[in-house]
Each structure stands twice: as C-alpha cells, then as structure tokens.
Amino acid sequence: MSKTISEKILSAKSGVDAYAGQIIEAEIDYVMANDVTAPLAFQEFEALECEPVREKIVLIPDHFVPNKDIASAEQAALMRRFVQNWKLPNYFEVGRGGVCHQVMVDEGFAAPGRLIVGADSHTCTYGGINAFSTGIGSTEAAACFAEGRLWFKVPEAIDVRLTGTFTKNVSGKDLILKLISDIGVDGANYKAFEFSGMGVNNIPVHDRLTISNMAIEAGGKTGIFPCDAATDVHLKGRVRGKYTPVGADKEANYSSVLEYDLSELDYMVAFPHLPSNGRLVSEVDVEIDQAFLGSCTNGRIEDLRVAAEILREKKVRDDVRMIVVPASTEVYQQALDEGLISIFTKAGAFVSGPTCAACLGGHMGVLAKGEKCVSSTNRNFIGRMGHQDSEVYLAGPAVVAASAVAGKIVSPEVL
Amino acid sequence: MLTGKVWKYGDHVNTDLIIPGRYLDNYDANHLAAHAMEDIDPSFASLVKCGDIIVAGRNFGCGSSREQAPLALKASGVGAVVATSVARIFYRNCINVGLPIIICDIADDLSTGDTIEIDLSVGEIYINGTGKLISFDPLPDFLLDILERGGLIAHMRTQISL
Numbered sequence: 001m002s003k004t005i006s007e008k009i010l011s012a013k014s015g016v017d018a019y020a021g022q023i024i025e026a027e028i029d030y031v032m033a034n035d036v037t038a039p040l041a042f043q044e045f046e047a048l049e050c051e052p053v054r055e056k057i058v059l060i061p062d063h064f065v066p067n068k069d070i071a072s073a074e075q076a077a078l079m080r081r082f083v084q085n086w087k088l089p090n091y092f093e094v095g096r097g098g099v100c101h102q103v104m105v106d107e108g109f110a111a112p113g114r115l116i117v118g119a120d121s122h123t124c125t126y127g128g129i130n131a132f133s134t135g136i137g138s139t140e141a142a143a144c145f146a147e148g149r150l151w152f153k154v155p156e157a158i159d160v161r162l163t164g165t166f167t168k169n170v171s172g173k174d175l176i177l178k179l180i181s182d183i184g185v186d187g188a189n190y191k192a193f194e195f196s197g198m199g200v201n202n203i204p205v206h207d208r209l210t211i212s213n214m215a216i217e218a219g220g221k222t223g224i225f226p227c228d229a230a231t232d233v234h235l236k237g238r239v240r241g242k243y244t245p246v247g248a249d250k251e252a253n254y255s256s257v258l259e260y261d262l263s264e265l266d267y268m269v270a271f272p273h274l275p276s277n278g279r280l281v282s283e284v285d286v287e288i289d290q291a292f293l294g295s296c297t298n299g300r301i302e303d304l305r306v307a308a309e310i311l312r313e314k315k316v317r318d319d320v321r322m323i324v325v326p327a328s329t330e331v332y333q334q335a336l337d338e339g340l341i342s343i344f345t346k347a348g349a350f351v352s353g354p355t356c357a358a359c360l361g362g363h364m365g366v367l368a369k370g371e372k373c374v375s376s377t378n379r380n381f382i383g384r385m386g387h388q389d390s391e392v393y394l395a396g397p398a399v400v401a402a403s404a405v406a407g408k409i410v411s412p413e414v415l
Numbered sequence: 416m417l418t419g420k421v422w423k424y425g426d427h428v429n430t431d432l433i434i435p436g437r438y439l440d441n442y443d444a445n446h447l448a449a450h451a452m453e454d455i456d457p458s459f460a461s462l463v464k465c466g467d468i469i470v471a472g473r474n475f476g477c478g479s480s481r482e483q484a485p486l487a488l489k490a491s492g493v494g495a496v497v498a499t500s501v502a503r504i505f506y507r508n509c510i511n512v513g514l515p516i517i518i519c520d521i522a523d524d525l526s527t528g529d530t531i532e533i534d535l536s537v538g539e540i541y542i543n544g545t546g547k548l549i550s551f552d553p554l555p556d557f558l559l560d561i562l563e564r565g566g567l568i569a570h571m572r573t574q575i576s577l
Contacts, residue, residue: 383432
C-alpha cells in the first residue's frame with residue numbers, strides 16, 4: 001500500500017509496515033536537549049541507573065546562555081557535568097554552538113530520512129530537510145538517552161500542495177503564518193504536514209526550515225519537505241554520515257489537502273496572542289517599541305541578508321530598539337564576513353552572539369509593561385517576551401527590518 | 416477515584432501561561448508550583464488545594480515542550496486535568512510525570528468551584544451537585560500503568576527490575 005513520508009520513515013525506523021494510527025517503537029537517530037530541558041532529563045536518567053547511548057545524544061545550551069543569572073548558570077553547569085561524566089561526544093559550548101535547532105542543521109545531524117527527537121517543541125524544524133523530527137518532553141528524552149528508541153503514534157498527514165514562487169521579500173514565514181491562520185493553532189494537532197508540488201522547488205532550504213519550524217504552532221507533530229537538489233547542496237560538506245531521501249508515494253493517503261500559490265501570498269503579521277491571528281501587513285497600523293530579528297525560526301544568514309539590505313544606509317528610528325541575534329556561531333561568523341553586522345550596528349541596532357535571547361522572554365530584549373515588539377520568532381503568547389501586558393507581533397525578517405526603520409509595522413516597499 | 420474542586424479555563428491555554436519562560440531557570444518543583452498559571456490566573460498558585468482538578472476547553476497545553484508545565488501543576492497539588500482536547504507533547508508529558516490527563520468535553524457543564532469525581536479506569540466523570548455522569552474513553556492499560564507507578568521512569572524501572 002502507498003505511504004506518506006511520515007509512514008515511510010517510521011516504518012523504516014521501527015521495522016514495522018506502519019500506517020497512520022498505529023503505535024510503533026522506533027530507533028531514533030538523535031535525541032537533542034537544551035539547558036532548560038536537559039537538567040530535568042538528567043534527573044530522570046540517573047534514576048534508571050544505566051549507561052547512556054552516547055553517540056545519539058546531542059546537548060546544546062541555548063535558552064539562557066551565556067548564563068543570565070546564577071540559577072541559569074547552575075542549569076548550564078549541570079549540562080557540562082553530565083557531558084564530562086559520561087564522556088559525551090556531541091556537546092556545543094557557548095561560543096561554539098547557538099540556538100539548538102540551527103546547530104542541529106549546521107552540524108549535519110539533521111538529514112533526510114532520519115528520525116530525530118528533541119526536548120524542545122521546535123525540533124520539527126528539520127522536516128525542512130526531509131527528516132521526521134518532533135518535540136518530546138524531558139522524561140522521554142531521558143528514556144531515549146537510556147534506550148535510543150521511543151514509541152510513536154504514526155501521524156495522519158496533511159498534504160500541503162504548493163505552486164508558484166514568492167514575490168518581493170515575501171518568504172516562508174508569510175506562508176506558514178497564513179497557513180496557521182487558515183487552520184488554527186490546533187488545526188494539525190497530532191498530524192504531520194507534508195509539503196508537495198512544483199512550488200517546493202521555488203522555496204529555498206532556509207525558508208523550508210522556517211516553515212517546518214512553525215508546524216508545531218498549528219499543533220503539528222512535524223512538517224516535512226521532500227528532498228531535492230537544493231537539499232543535497234545544503235547538506236554537502238556538513239552532513240554526518242550517509243542519508244536516504246524519502247518521498248511520498250503517489251497514492252498515499254492524506255487526511256486533508258491544502259493548496260497555496262506562493263505568488264499570491266503577501267507579507268503577514270500575527271497579532272497577539274496567538275500565531276493564528278494573522279493579518280496582511282498592508283492592512284495594519286501598529287506602532288512598535290522593539291524589533292527582534294533572530295531565533296530558530298528566522299535567525300539564519302539569509303534572514304540577516306534580507307534585513308541588512310533593507311537597513312543599509314538607513315537608521316533604526318530613534319524611539320525603537322532593534323535587536324539582532326544570529327541563530328548560531330556559523331551564522332554569526334558568516335554575517336561578520338559579509339559585513340552584515342556592520343550594517344546593523346551602523347543602523348543603530350544591537351547585535352548579540354547566538355542565543356535564544358528574548359524569544360521566550362529569557363534575556364536580551366525582555367519587554368516592559370505595555371511595550372510592543374515585532375518579532376521574527378514563533379510565538380506571541382501572553383507574557384512570552386516579558387511582561388504579561390506586553391505584545392508580540394510575529395512577522396518575517398523583511399517586515400521586522402522595515403518596521404524598525406518606520407517605527408510601525410510596515411512592509412519594506414513603503415519605506 | 417479522583418475527587419476535587421474545579422478550576423475552569425478556556426481554549427488554547429498554552430505552556431507559557433501554565434509556567435512562564437522566565438521561571439525556567441530553576442526546575443525545583445516548589446519554585447514551579449509557586450508560579451503555576453501566574454499570567455492567566457494570579458490567584459491560582461496561592462489558592463489551589465491538593466486534589467483540585469483543572470477543566471479546560473480545546474488544545475490545552477499547546478506551545479512549548481517544557482515538562483515544567485505539567486510538573487508545576489502536579490507540584491501545586493492538581494490531581495488531574497480534563498480538557499476538550501490536549502496538545503500532543505503536553506499530553507505525553509502529563510503521562511510521563513504521572514499527572515492524569517483526560518480528554519472529555521465537559522467544560523460547558525462546569526464552573527470554577529464545582530466538585531467532580533473521576534474514575535480513570537472506567538472512564539467516567541460524576542458531577543456533584545447536578546448528579547450528571549459523563550463518559551470518556553478510558554486511557555489504554557499501558558498508560559494507566561505508567562500513571563499508577565507515578566510516571567515513565569518509575570514504570571521503566573519496574574520493566575528492567577531495578
């Protein structure tokens with residue numbers, strides 16, 4: 001019988017001829033955890049009194065590092081001690097890593113056909129390069145540290161058929177914000193998005209990662225793109241080991257079909273306090289206090305290039321702070337080499353090294369009561385970036401950069 | 416049988432509301448409990464009693480994978496969560512930390528302060544006061560077993576006979 005990409009990967013990893021709805025136990029390729037989720041996992045793992053599956057564990061401090069206070073320093077120290085105790089090979093110290101999902105991509109852990117779990121909900125990001133990847137909790141991460149496998153319910157899939165090509169600086173962020181607005185924040189609960197159609201070839205890999213990253217914001221278990229020539233180019237020189245691309249069968253069963261013509265999309269912004277509150281940027285009038293560019297959603301080099309091009313020879317408005325946080329050390333170095341950091345600082349933006357920063361209200365741009373931020377991140381929940389009476393507006397990098405100049409949420413074309 | 420007073424909430428109560436990101440720098444259970452539901456209901460942490468039950472609408476626990484969310488509720492005394500639907504990762508996390516989680520469309524029948532009784536193995540909720548009895552699909556045996564042992568790790572320890 002025909003299969004979706006999800007059914008094929010979970011069948012291959014479980015050794016079972018698996019279809020949607022079945023519960024299977026599968027071998028994972030990697031289990032990732034960060035400085036907020038790993039300490040709880042360590043506590044649970046120690047209770048099992050066994051050896052860890054060393055080569056499958058990837059630990060990346062990113063949420064509250066460089067340590068923002070003593071409590072977060074203690075959590076990061078727990079990570080370091082665990083890595084030393086068990087002699088784990090895959091640990092990325094501050095200065096040599098960055099936001100966990102970008103590091104998983106930069107360092108070649110994420111690859112087509114792999115099954116990757118992570119104690120962070122945005123683990124679904126690697127679907128952008130044809131992996132089945134999904135978020136789990138700390139206790140399940142501990143179980144994976146011990147056994148290298150986990151049970152899964154094979155998800156039903158939603159076929160997202162794409163045609164056309166993006167116009168202007170419209171990007172993957174605008175597509176996913178439109179999609180989430182169409183189906184709601186629980187529109188894909190327990191399901192996988194699988195992207196198909198000629199439009200896929202017109203979406204660069206970094207945008208696919210952005211789209212897959214936010215599958216969870218519709219409740220999705222993952223969001224998977226097929227592997228194509230662009231994927232192979234992206235993986236060259238960075239992927240660890242061999243990989244096996246997985247495509248869907250023509251007659252595969254999907255629970256529903258969504259269709260988007262990329263050429264018809266325009267800049268989107270999601271209003272507080274749900275990612276599904278998407279509106280057209282051209283129809284809004286919102287003054288901002290802060291513009292944030294970064295995160296596992298839109299902190300890649302291509303995002304920085306788009307923003308830098310808009311900010312070149314311009315100034316961030318006097319009453320606005322712009323904060324730029326490259327998603328990884330690799331991205332940061334590349335931005336330095338290309339002169340992008342200099343463009344940001346000359347424009348009056350603050351640039352930091354890679355970290356999750358203000359995305360989850362940890363540090364580096366936390367909002368005061370009543371403040372509004374247009375942000376390239378993934379969540380705009382109440383209190384997400386600071387005070388419970390602050391507001392986060394989600395948008396793509398072009399809109400974030402343009403808004404920093406204008407002092408209100410606008411598209412770059414109106415500057 | 417679980418019996419407790421109801422705390423009722425709406426749809427899409429996300430994990431940032433259950434435990435805000437700013438408190439994730441410390442995973443001590445008492446610290447988490449002290450800030451549970453803080454941004455949606457500042458009175459919750461100081462007034463919740465052992466055995467109380469959270470009843471909510473659609474998509475409870477959406478957002479982050481932070482296991483600190485069910486841990487904060489459990490440590491604050493919450494005996495069970497009943498919601499019309501539950502986000503996937505939160506559902507698994509509840510089972511794994513030993514917090515009973517039930518999918519049942521019951522919120523419209525209840526107000527904060529009502530008392531309900533839950534029979535997990537049979538799959539029934541009894542509303543004290545109105546006498547109404549509502550059925551739900553009981554959890555599969557292997558998940559009930561994890562809950563009864565207090566979570567996934569305790570369950571795994573019995574499997575490998577530690």
